[in-house]
Amino acid sequence: MIPHDTHLQIGSLLFEGLDQIDLTGPFEVLSRIPNSTYRVYGKTAAPVRDLKGLRLTPDAALSDAPQLDVLHVPGGFGQEALMEDAEVLDWIARQAAGARSVFSVCTGALLCGAAGLLRGRRATTHWASFHLLHLFGAIPINERVVVDGNWVFAAGVTAGIDGALRLAAELRGDDAARAIQLYMVYAPEPPFDSGTPETAPAAILAQARQSVAGITAQREATARRIAARLGIALPAVAAE
Amino acid sequence: MIPHDTHLQIGSLLFEGLDQIDLTGPFEVLSRIPNSTYRVYGKTAAPVRDLKGLRLTPDAALSDAPQLDVLHVPGGFGQEALMEDAEVLDWIARQAAGARSVFSVCTGALLCGAAGLLRGRRATTHWASFHLLHLFGAIPINERVVVDGNWVFAAGVTAGIDGALRLAAELRGDDAARAIQLYMVYAPEPPFDSGTPETAPAAILAQARQSVAGITAQREATARRIAARLGIALPAVAAE
Numbered sequence: 001m002i003p004h005d006t007h008l009q010i011g012s013l014l015f016e017g018l019d020q021i022d023l024t025g026p027f028e029v030l031s032r033i034p035n036s037t038y039r040v041y042g043k044t045a046a047p048v049r050d051l052k053g054l055r056l057t058p059d060a061a062l063s064d065a066p067q068l069d070v071l072h073v074p075g076g077f078g079q080e081a082l083m084e085d086a087e088v089l090d091w092i093a094r095q096a097a098g099a100r101s102v103f104s105v106c107t108g109a110l111l112c113g114a115a116g117l118l119r120g121r122r123a124t125t126h127w128a129s130f131h132l133l134h135l136f137g138a139i140p141i142n143e144r145v146v147v148d149g150n151w152v153f154a155a156g157v158t159a160g161i162d163g164a165l166r167l168a169a170e171l172r173g174d175d176a177a178r179a180i181q182l183y184m185v186y187a188p189e190p191p192f193d194s195g196t197p198e199t200a201p202a203a204i205l206a207q208a209r210q211s212v213a214g215i216t217a218q219r220e221a222t223a224r225r226i227a228a229r230l231g232i233a234l235p236a237v238a239a240e
Numbered sequence: 241m242i243p244h245d246t247h248l249q250i251g252s253l254l255f256e257g258l259d260q261i262d263l264t265g266p267f268e269v270l271s272r273i274p275n276s277t278y279r280v281y282g283k284t285a286a287p288v289r290d291l292k293g294l295r296l297t298p299d300a301a302l303s304d305a306p307q308l309d310v311l312h313v314p315g316g317f318g319q320e321a322l323m324e325d326a327e328v329l330d331w332i333a334r335q336a337a338g339a340r341s342v343f344s345v346c347t348g349a350l351l352c353g354a355a356g357l358l359r360g361r362r363a364t365t366h367w368a369s370f371h372l373l374h375l376f377g378a379i380p381i382n383e384r385v386v387v388d389g390n391w392v393f394a395a396g397v398t399a400g401i402d403g404a405l406r407l408a409a410e411l412r413g414d415d416a417a418r419a420i421q422l423y424m425v426y427a428p429e430p431p432f433d434s435g436t437p438e439t440a441p442a443a444i445l446a447q448a449r450q451s452v453a454g455i456t457a458q459r460e461a462t463a464r465r466i467a468a469r470l471g472i473a474l475p476a477v478a479a480e
Contacts, residue, residue, distance in 0.1 A: 021424070024264035024294070028397070031292035040294070047287075047297060052271035054264070054280070055297035057287060106425075126425065144429050156425030157268070161398065165431050178434035179444050184261070185346075185366065185396030187435030188428040189384050191405050194418035195427030204419050 001173050002069075002100065008036035008171065010070040013092070013108075014058045015042065017078020020050035022105040022160050026072055029164035032180045034172055041065045043088065051077050062091045070171070071095045074160070075107030075126065077215055082111060083222045089115040103152045103167050105160035110219065113138060114226050122148040126156035127197045128212045135223040137232045158195075161186065241413050242309075242340065248276035248411065250310040253332070253348075254298045255282065257318020260290035262345040262400050266312055269404035272420045274412055281305045283328065291317050302331045310411070311335045314400070315347030315366065317455055322351060323462045329355040343392045343407050345400035350459065353378065354466050362388040366396035367437045368452045375463040377472045398435075401426065 002008065010030050012023050023040070031038045042048060042058030049055055073092060082088045092115040096102045104112050109125035112118055113136025123138040124130070124146045133140040145163045146153040152170070154163030165186070169177035194200040200208070227234060242248065250270050252263050263280070271278045282288060282298030289295055313332060322328045332355040336342045344352050349365035352358055353376025363378040364370070364386045373380040385403045386393040392410070394403030405426070409417035434440040440448070467474060 019268075020264055021268040024260055027292070027294055028259075028261040031294075038292075047295075052267070052278075053299070054267055054271075055287075055299070057295035057297065059293070059295070144425075144427065145431075156423075158401065158424050158426045158428065162429050162431060169431060174432065175441075175444060178432045178440060179448060181430060181432055181434040182436070182440040182444055182448050183396075184398050185384075185435055186398045186428075186430055187384065187433075187439065188398065188426075188430065189402050190421060190426055190428065191385075191402060191409060192414065192418045192421055193427075194421045195425055196422070199427065200418060200422040201415075204415060204422055208419060208422050 002171055004035060004172070006035070008033065008069040009066050010036050010038040010072070011065055011068040011095070012040045012072040012074065013088070014040045014048060014056060015078050015082060015088070016048040017051045017076060017081065018074050019076030019106060019157055020052070020054045020056065021157055022074030022076055022108065023056070025158060025160040026074070026103065026105060026164035028184055029161065029168055029180050030070070030072065032183065033168055034176055039065070062087065065095070067098045068095050069099060070101045070103060070167070071099045072103045072105070073108035073111055074105045075110065079107045079111050080215065080219060080222060083114045083226060093117060099150075101150050101152065101167060101170065103154070103163060105154045105163060106156050109133065109138075109153055110136070110223065113223070116230055119232070121151060122146055124153045124155045128209070128216055129219055132220055132223045135227045135232065135234065137230070242411055244275060244412070246275070248273065248309040249306050250276050250278040250312070251305055251308040251335070252280045252312040252314065253328070254280045254288060254296060255318050255322060255328070256288040257291045257316060257321065258314050259316030259346060259397055260292070260294045260296065261397055262314030262316055262348065263296070265398060265400040266314070266343065266345060266404035268424055269401065269408050269420050270310070270312065272423065273408055274416055279305070302327065305335070307338045308335050309339060310341045310343060310407070311339045312343045312345070313348035313351055314345045315350065319347045319351050320455065320459060320462060323354045323466060333357060339390070341390050341392065341407060341410065343394070343403060345394045345403060346396050349373065349378075349393055350376070350463065353463070356470055359472070361391060362386050364393045364395045368449070368456055369459055372460055372463045375467045375472065375474065377470070
């Protein structure tokens with residue numbers, strides 16, 4: 001926990017084709033952390049669209065961000081276009097080096113991996129990309145929220161809400177997180193038990209895997225190229 | 241359930257000062273409903289800010305919306321400024337009259353009430369405004385999601401995710417909703433049990449009630465004025 005009188009600079013990366021709730025779920029929590037400034041940063045200050053078309057506008061460009069105390073990296077299919085974007089990867093690496101906390105949601109973990117930050121780190125990501133974590137040198141942990149030192153990883157999409165509440169508790173104590181949870185009325189009642197590969201009906205899982213097969217293959221090819229660049233040694237079986 | 245080959249027009253109302261996750265939580269679900277067009281409508285097409293500053297841009301203005309099959313009305317403090325806005329209330333009333341489904345989240349219910357749509361209807365809203373529902377002639381139901389005929393009400397903020405999944409199931413069947421839930425990895429694990437007035441620690445609830453006392457008093461004064469305009473008869477005790 002950080003002293004209450006220490007002001008926190010919190011920032012999220014916003015990019016074209018992100019999955020909006022990777023950002024907006026945590027936004028609801030991070031924007032309510034006491035004694036903090038929370039801003040959203042894009043490559044430029046221009047509006048972007050999430051992968052389903054929601055139009056979001058950054059508060060400022062990456063180059064205008066101060067050193068952040070909390071760096072939040074969301075995911076979504078648009079992450080793929082940034083995996084070899086030196087400006088964005090350098091920004092993530094530089095911010096992460098100076099931050100008190102780094103918070104990765106969904107395939108934001110792949111961006112952090114491409115920035116060379118996952119080596120030896122316990123991490124998680126969306127189930128469709130989970131098998132790619134080792135390509136970045138990470139130790140994959142199949143849990144909804146994984147805390148490793150000053151890093152918090154949330155698995156897919158809506159896990160960002162749970163991860164952000166964990167992060168709020170780490171930063172400002174359990175009661176601060178409880179107060180935010182009450183405001184948000186976060187006492188979820190999912191109408192079905194279909195939120196993970198382990199619980200979803202087999203036919204629905206098979207169809208879901210099929211629908212992301214293309215992007216997943218592309219992500220894997222990119223991850224292997226990056227693993228080679230980062231000099232990450234892969235077991236022979238994984239390189240098949 | 242609606243025939244799969246019937247294309248659905250889905251639309252959300254976006255306004256200055258809304259609580260962004262009242263819109264973005266449902267967005268994640270509604271934007272993935274098969275065979276549908278989902279757009280976000282504002283008073284104008286200009287960008288707005290949510291109550292914590294997130295910058296969102298409508299796809300089009302209210303006047304450009306077709307008759308919607310699904311109308312989604314979010315809430316948030318900014319709802320108060322629209323409670324006597326004839327253009328917005330007329331739009332809600334007109335769209336609701338022709339829609340197959342109406343979906344209210346959080347204090348979006350108060351907007352629907354001001355549009356004269358809650359008389360005799362089982363409804364819910366955010367806990368801080370729950371005691372105001374009767375002023376619009378509604379039957380208050382203290383549940384997270386309330387379905388009344390072709391209406392779906394979600395209580396506060398994050399309840400919109402649960403409500404949207406219920407709505408997706410009503411529109412396209414349970415398996416369509418399950419597939420969306422799997423994609424969203426919606427298997428929540430809140431780190432605390434503090435999401436409702438019934439479960440939050442007493443001191444945290446007291447502080448939360450205090451922090452919304454001002455806006456709640458304002459909402460009540462507005463609601464009483466509207467009740468008088470709508471000719472809703474109130475029990476003497478409620479008019480104290």
